[in-house]
Amino acid sequence: MTDLGPLAVAFSVMVAALLAVLASWLRTARNARATAPERVPFTGGRAPSVHAWSRYHARYYPMALLFLAFDMEMVFMYPWAVVFVTEGIVAMVEMGMFIAILLLGVLYAWRERAFEWT
């Protein structure tokens, strides 16, 4: 039973701390309850006519392409970093070529306005 003493103390401290956090949160939450006019999103002073929830295009396809462009770079860079010291300048040049080719993909995505969230 005495073995469980420290555990019991730690548990009590943890519960007390949790209760203290909860109590302070409740106090803040009660004081911070926003009134109806305070809850309305601000767009200049007029009441909104529709609910603010709206579906928009997440553009998964350009996102996937961009992810591949940057992810492949990392996949190759980790093993390259391991052998870089032994291979020397040859590894440096090879990585430069690889990055340049990848960069073309990124520039293509840029031209296709994939970085613009519309």
Next chain:
Amino acid sequence: MTSVFRRMAAAADAPVFALAGAGMRWAVQDLRLADGVTLVDSPRSASILLVAGELDPRLGEAAARVHDSLPHPRATVVWASGPDGLAGADAERIGHDADPVAAARAVFRDLVLGRRQSEPDLLPDMDPAPWRGVGPYGQGGSGMTGGTPYGRPMAELGPDRDGLRLDVLPTRLGPFFAPLPAGLELDLRVAGDVVVEARVTGSEVGTSEAAGRSTFVRALTQPQSIADLELSRARAHLRWAAEALRLQGLRAISLRALELARTVAPGDSAAVGRLATAVQRTGVYRWSLPNVDDRRRSLLADARLGPVSRACGRAEDERLADPAYIALGFAPIADVGDGVAAVWRARFGEASQSLDLASRAGSAVTTVTGTTESPRGRIALGDAPTARALELVPALVEGLEWGDALATIAALDLDLDELAALAGVTAA
């Protein structure tokens, strides 16, 4: 410990959201240079609401809504406004000649130190309608929210734009939306961040004697000193530049433009030139400002919008009809490039040219009345360039992305004070 923090907070700059009423647009802009207050773009970031000048009665409800959007603790300072500046608010009222910065700081300090009560809401704490679903207790229903939340329906589906049917979100902007002049209200329908439909629903800021006393409005009825007119023109262009640069997020250079607008003197063309070079070096012309297609360019060219029309290739200027200007060797600036950047270049060029004219004009006065070239274009009794520009706004912004739409509207330099002043001149 708490009191130490309170004192530190009270020593900070007071975050102020300003409602610029009739004739007070530039007075509010000047507060950006003041020490001790920070003008913020959303009431959610402010502690002090500054109501400057008279607001049109139609803006009363919107002003109350802005007031209620400020987080607690909050207070209102009513500057140079009548007894019903913001009806109901337990406000600090100061006269036209009082210092709004000192008043805002004192009120902010009292608020933070707990010596002043936070103001309660002006509007009732009631949702516009109950949350209504289909069940007997208002629960359930279709759609993301499972009902009609507080009487606000969901955004409707728009036409297929690129393979997906997306929501078109109706958005009401203004009358106190920071990137637009106070009083301007736009109803936009937005798909993603592309504006698919736009409508101007309000352009009242109220009338003020100060707006009617503008040099350009006076020049419609009696001869005015060309030196005064041109200095006012240069200052108006620089003030516009300060606002447009702020909208692009270039705060430091925007303050530099504003400082120059306040202090510039006839003959200071070189100072404007240096500012224009600094603006060019920020890269804003290449990176941030949209292109203007042929359809929009011809609309803008035909509307006699001063530097905007001249930047679109139409070298029309009312000053060409005035022999006094011809004697000074005046010729409109044209061929300043393409897109909205051309409008910026045109304004900097004309500010510089105006300062040069002002230094050479001596005691010359205008010899033509009835029409004048204001910094925004041709004005006449009952005919304001802002009215012509507002008619074009839907055609200009539809199809543009959000940021491009705002930059395009900013380039027009809409001035609702001038609009109200010219309407007043006709009525008189």
